Structures are given as C-alpha cells and as structure tokens.
Amino acid sequence: MTEVYDLHCHSTASDGALSPAELVQRAHQHGVTALALTDHDTMAGIAEAKATAIATGIRLIAGIELSASWQDKCFHIVGLGVDPAYAPLAQATNNLQKIRLERAEKIAGKLEKKRIPGALKAVKKAAGDGMITRTHFADFLLSQNHVSSQQEAFDRYLAKGKPAYVATVWAELELAVNWITGAGGIAVLAHPLRYKLTANWMKRLLTAFKDAGGQGIEVVTGRINTDEIKLAADYAARFQLAGSMGSDFHSQVNPWVELGRLASLPGNIKPVWELLG
Secondary structure, three states, rough: OOOOEOOOOOOOOOOOOHHHHHHHHHHHOOOOEEEOOOOEOOOOHHHHHHHHHHOOOOOEEEEEEEEEEEEOOOEEEEEEEOOOOHHHHHHHHHHHHHHHHHHHHHHHHHHOOOOOHHHHHHHHHHHOOOOEEEEHHHHHHHHOOOOOOOOHHHHHOOOOOOOOOOOOOOOHHHHHHHHHHOOOHHHHEOOOHHHOOHHHHHHHHHHHHHHHOOOEEEEEEEOOOHHHHHHHHHHHHOOOEEEEEEEOOOOEEEEEOOOOOOOOOOOOOHHHHHHHH
C-alpha cells in the first residue's frame, strides 16, 4: 500500500475547525495513512486523536508547532514524534498559553480603541480550552462583518504594522528546538517560504536552525507551487535537511487546502519520516 503522509495540521486544540477526532476521521476519508497533529504550542489534542487513529488504522505521529523568536522575527518550528509527557516541553506549553492569553488581551484592547468591542470574550469562547491565536480574532472580525475574509482581517487589523498587531517575544529558536529534540522528536522548519526572507537571511536562519539541532524543513505544503517546491528542496539539499510535507490544514471551509492533498516530495530529498521511529 502506498503511504500518504500529512505532517502538519491543526485541530480545535489550537485554531483548527475540527476536533482531534474529527480531524483524524477526515484524514482517513482522504486516504492519509500517516498523520501528524501539530497544534500551535499545545499537545492537548494528541490523546483524543490517537484513540481515533487506532480505530481507523491511521498512524498518528504526536506533534506540535512551536512559535520561536530569532533575530527579532517569529518562526514556526514543527516537532514530529514528540513525547507529550516530556516535562520541559509540557511546562513550555503552559508558559506559551499564558503568553498567548496576554497577547489576546492586548489585541482585544487595540480593537476596542477601534470601536470593535467584545473580541476577548468571543475568542475565549471560540478557543475553549485550546490556544488562542490570531485566527480566532480573524474569525471574530469576519463574524461581525468588519471584514469579508480571514485574509482581510489580517491585512487590515492583525498583521505586523496594522492597528491590532501585538509584537510578541516567543522562546528563542535554540530553546524551542531543544524542547523538541529533548522530547525525542524531529525539529522541522515550517513553511520556510512564507517568511519572505532574502536568500542571505534564509542562509543565516537555516545555519542557526541546524546548529541548534534542527533536522528537517517543509518542502511540500498545502499552498505551494512547483517552483516553490524546487526552491524549498534546494534549501533542504544545501543544508542537508530532511524534507517534510504537510497541508497545514485548519478548516474544511478552505477548498484550496485539504488533508493529504499534496504534491510528491522530490526524489532527491531524504524524507523526514525516515528519521521517525
């Protein structure tokens, strides 16, 4: 049987629309055989996802997507095959939850000044026990007809330089990678082209990432074209990083991003799943 990998997706434990169980069920329906649940800064959905994975026959890979700071920039590091019981990583997620709540309070305050009340109560309700992310605010702005799409919410209010943007200091890159590797996982730089770095900055980032213990880079994502796959693969080859692939699925509402609907990993790149036990 041909294996179908999707190593980056989100559930209601962070900013996804489906519960961990529903997410695994949908992955199964779309032919995925190995799925990594990589919620933002939390592993709260792993146990539920694992139970459904056992029932459906999917191989579930425990994962996480950590926010990390490097050179005053924010990057996302996916951890694959992590042990949710690893104490330093579990404590880190607790601290990150506090950081996200503080950020949410500041974002809501800025929206209040723009005469948009009620955001904090709404995003807390939407997130439940999960992590509050800017996507929750985008959904709130959309639901209140302040914008016509999630993207417009970021473009007008939530992106860097916009009225409700809040700069956040996350864990340093090296520390985030150490949490992942300490938990027995593989650290993967998520969606590398989304940061819009120059070639020189990307070289510096990947050098620092690999020096910290990073082993992989996402080569194939849910929103990438052939030229971008080639560029990401070139970075993987140049820095001797394993290639990963993941849809970054959040919601069934977006028709362009679907679980398991991914291009093939280039044949000259070592697959990251070969590093997993």
